[in-house]
Amino acid sequence: MKIFQREQRSLFGEILDWMLTPLLLLWPVSLVLTWLVAQGIAGKPFDRALEYNAGALAQLITVSKDRVQFVLPLPARELLRADDADTVYYQVLGSQGEYLSGEKDLPAPPDDDRVPQGEVRMRELDYKGVDLRVASMWVRTNIPGGRPALVQVAETMDKRSVLATEIVKGVMLPQFVILPLAVLLVWLALVQAIKPLNRLEERIRARSPDDLSPLDVEAVPLEVVPLVSSVNDLLMRLKDSISTQKRFLADAAHQLKTPLAGLRMQADLAQRQGASADDLKQSLRQIGRSSIRATHTVNQLLALARAESSGTVLAHQPCDLAKLTMEVVRDCVPKALEKSIDLGYEGVEPGTPGVAIPGNVTLLKEMVRNLVDNAINYTPSTADRAGVITARVLLDPFSGALVLQVEDNGPGIPAAERELVFQPFYRALGNEADGSGLGLPIVQEIARQHHAEIAVEDSRPGYSPPGTTFTLRFSPSAVNPPSEGA
Numbered sequence: 001m002k003i004f005q006r007e008q009r010s011l012f013g014e015i016l017d018w019m020l021t022p023l024l025l026l027w028p029v030s031l032v033l034t035w036l037v038a039q040g041i042a043g044k045p046f047d048r049a050l051e052y053n054a055g056a057l058a059q060l061i062t063v064s065k066d067r068v069q070f071v072l073p074l075p076a077r078e079l080l081r082a083d084d085a086d087t088v089y090y091q092v093l094g095s096q097g098e099y100l101s102g103e104k105d106l107p108a109p110p111d112d113d114r115v116p117q118g119e120v121r122m123r124e125l126d127y128k129g130v131d132l133r134v135a136s137m138w139v140r141t142n143i144p145g146g147r148p149a150l151v152q153v154a155e156t157m158d159k160r161s162v163l164a165t166e167i168v169k170g171v172m173l174p175q176f177v178i179l180p181l182a183v184l185l186v187w188l189a190l191v192q193a194i195k196p197l198n199r200l201e202e203r204i205r206a207r208s209p210d211d212l213s214p215l216d217v218e219a220v221p222l223e224v225v226p227l228v229s230s231v232n233d234l235l236m237r238l239k240d241s242i243s244t245q246k247r248f249l250a251d252a253a254h255q256l257k258t259p260l261a262g263l264r265m266q267a268d269l270a271q272r273q274g275a276s277a278d279d280l281k282q283s284l285r286q287i288g289r290s291s292i293r294a295t296h297t298v299n300q301l302l303a304l305a306r307a308e309s310s311g312t313v314l315a316h317q318p319c320d321l322a323k324l325t326m327e328v329v330r331d332c333v334p335k336a337l338e339k340s341i342d343l344g345y346e347g348v349e350p351g352t353p354g355v356a357i358p359g360n361v362t363l364l365k366e367m368v369r370n371l372v373d374n375a376i377n378y379t380p381s382t383a384d385r386a387g388v389i390t391a392r393v394l395l396d397p398f399s400g401a402l403v404l405q406v407e408d409n410g411p412g413i414p415a416a417e418r419e420l421v422f423q424p425f426y427r428a429l430g431n432e433a434d435g436s437g438l439g440l441p442i443v444q445e446i447a448r449q450h451h452a453e454i455a456v457e458d459s460r461p462g463y464s465p466p467g468t469t470f471t472l473r474f475s476p477s478a479v480n481p482p483s484e485g486a
Contacts, residue, residue: 011194011197012190012191012194015190016186016187016190019186019190020183020186023179023182023183027175027179030175031168031172034167034168034171034172035164035168038163038164038165038167038168038171039160039164041164041167042160042161042163042164042167043133043157043160046133046155046157046159046160047122047133047135050120050122050133050134050135050153050154050155051120051122051135053088053090053135053153054120054135054136054137054151054152054153055120055137057070057072057090057092057151057153058137058139058149058151060072061092061139061141061149061151063141063142063143066143066144066146067094067143068094068095068098068100068141068143068146068149069100070092070094070100070101070149072101085158085159085162086155086156086157086158086159087130087155087156088153088154088155089102089103089106089127089132089152089153089154089155090102090103090151090152090153090154091103091104091106091150091151091152092149092150092151092152093108093149093150094141094149095141095143095146095147095148095149096146096147097147097150100149102152106127106134106152106154107125107127108136108150108152109121109123109134109136109150109152116138117138117139117140117148118137118138118139118140119137119138120135120136120137121135121136121137122134122135123136125154127154130156131156131157132154132155132156132157133154133155133156133157133160134152134153134154135152135153135154136150136151136152137150137151137152138150138151139151196219196220196221196224197220197224199219200215200219200220200224200228203215212235212236212238212239212242213235214232214235214236215228215231215232215235217229217232260294263287263291263294266283266284266286266287267283267287269283270283270284270287316358316359316360317358317359317360317361318356318357318358319356319357319358319359319360319361319364320350320351320355320356321355321356321357321364321393321402321404321474322347322348322349322350322351322352322355322393323350323351324361324364324365324368325345325347325368325391325393325404326345326350327365328365328368328369328372328391329343329344329345329372329391331369332369332372332373332376335373335376336376336389339376339379339381339387340381340386340387341376341379341381341386341387341388341389342386342387342388342389343372343376343389343390343391344389344390344391345390345391345392345393346390346391346392347391347392347393347394348393348394348395352395354395354400354402355393355395355402357402357450357474359450360449363446363449363450364446364450366442366446367442367443367446367447367472368391368404368406370439370440370442370443371391371406371439371443371470372389372391372406373439374406374439374440374443374470375389375406375407375408375410375468375470376389378408378410378411378468379408379409379410380410380411385409387408387409387410388408388409389406389407389408390405390406390407390408391404391405391406391407392404392405392406392407393405396473399476400476401473401474401475401476402473402474403471403472403473403474404452404471404472404474405469405470405471405472406469406470407459407467407468407469407470408459408467408468408469409459409460409465409467410465410467410468411465411466412458412459412465412466412467412468413456413468418456421440421456422440422441422443422444422454423441424438424441443470443472447472450474451474451475452472452473452474452475453472453473453475454470454471454472455470455471455473456468456469456470456471457469457471
């Protein structure tokens with residue numbers, strides 16, 4: 001039942017409905033219960049009067065010569081009949097059931113209603129179309145072989161109804177004043193209780209568009225704290241998202257500025273007067289390299305943006321890490337051969353139990369490809385010392401963790417720079433490798449989304465060059481996630 005109907009749900013209206021609806025529904029129930037209680041209260045004094053009258057008439061019964069006699073003095077008869085509201089009836093029957101006095105046709109109590117002698121039993125009956133309240137009592141006569149005499153006193157119930165009505169009026173009439181007052185007090189209490197939400201709304205509206213700081217949970221009611229905490233969490237995620245977008249735009253502008261400037265410079269050189277055919281070819285080669293670098297940078301920026309936002313966009317499915325790694329190694333073989341690098345795979349075979357993880361195929365391939373590309377770019381290869389790169393997928397027999405390794409025999413990464421290489425656009429000093437500095441940040445982000453830990457160490461400690469090994473360890477829970485029914 002809705003007292004206040006509205007098109008849009010209102011918290012104020014909902015609370016008011018739930019408070020006032022039971023109140024208004026219980027009021028008629030209270031009226032009925034009050035009437036029933038009033039009937040019982042109103043009947044008790046009149047029942048006692050009937051019991052007293054029945055006892056008084058019983059004392060007038062006498063026995064003479066084994067016969068029951070009853071003599072009612074005239075004043076007592078008149079006093080019994082004297083009632084301006086109700087009609088009083090009485091009846092006295094002898095030990096043989098003979099009529100002695102009163103109403104002849106007043107029904108006697110049923111045989112199963114017989115009570116011990118001297119006790120009064122109350123009942124109601126319909127006498128000539130009128131409801132009566134009857135008090136009946138059996139009186140001992142001590143006549144051999146005779147039954148007890150019967151005394152009955154009855155009266156109509158008009159006075160009882162009048163008294164019950166007065167009681168109900170006395171109880172219910174004040175409620176007609178109290179009920180509207182209660183509704184008003186509930187309304188005012190709700191208005192006062194809803195004010196903290198109004199103040200919260202005012203504080204939010206007064207904020208500047210770029211203010212994403214958390215709301216103060218201490219200034220709101222306890223029941224609203226979970227909602228405010230959820231809003232704060234949303235604000236923090238929105239702030240991180242905006243920061244990521246700003247960083248992406250700034251990084252993209254910064255990284256594209258250099259190759260675009262090179263393209264413009266080479267175009268100007270190619271257009272200068274007196275340029276020879278060799279100069280023109282050299283400028284075109286530089287333009288080609290700059291365009292490749294710009295394309296690679298754009299692709300890496302898009303991959304990083306996709307990795308940072310894929311947690312809620314791309315679905316996960318079982319992925320065979322050994323199979324993905326072998327496919328990436330196979331795709332990268334031509335690039336490795338151009339630099340005379342020995343690129344290969346070793347480890348578990350595809351389809352081995354425990355080698356599949358829940359993840360996104362596209363992102364996992366991007367992760368492995370960046371590790372392999374990074375090793376190819378930074379591993380020199382000469383006739384005296386050929387570059388060697390090995391990709392491995394292993395299963396830890398003790399912990400059950402799945403391990404991915406990409407190992408090379410290149411110059412290695414100093415210990416002081418191993419944390420820095422995972423920052424966007426950071427490039428180790430002392431090398432001429434072409435890159436955007438985004439490959440390892442992409443690897444770290446994808447690994448984080450797949451619950452993997454990444455570590456960097458020397459592949460040949462104590463040797464020069466020491467080489468580098470990137471190790472990704474997937475937790476056993478990521479490799480073997482619990483079933484839904486567990």
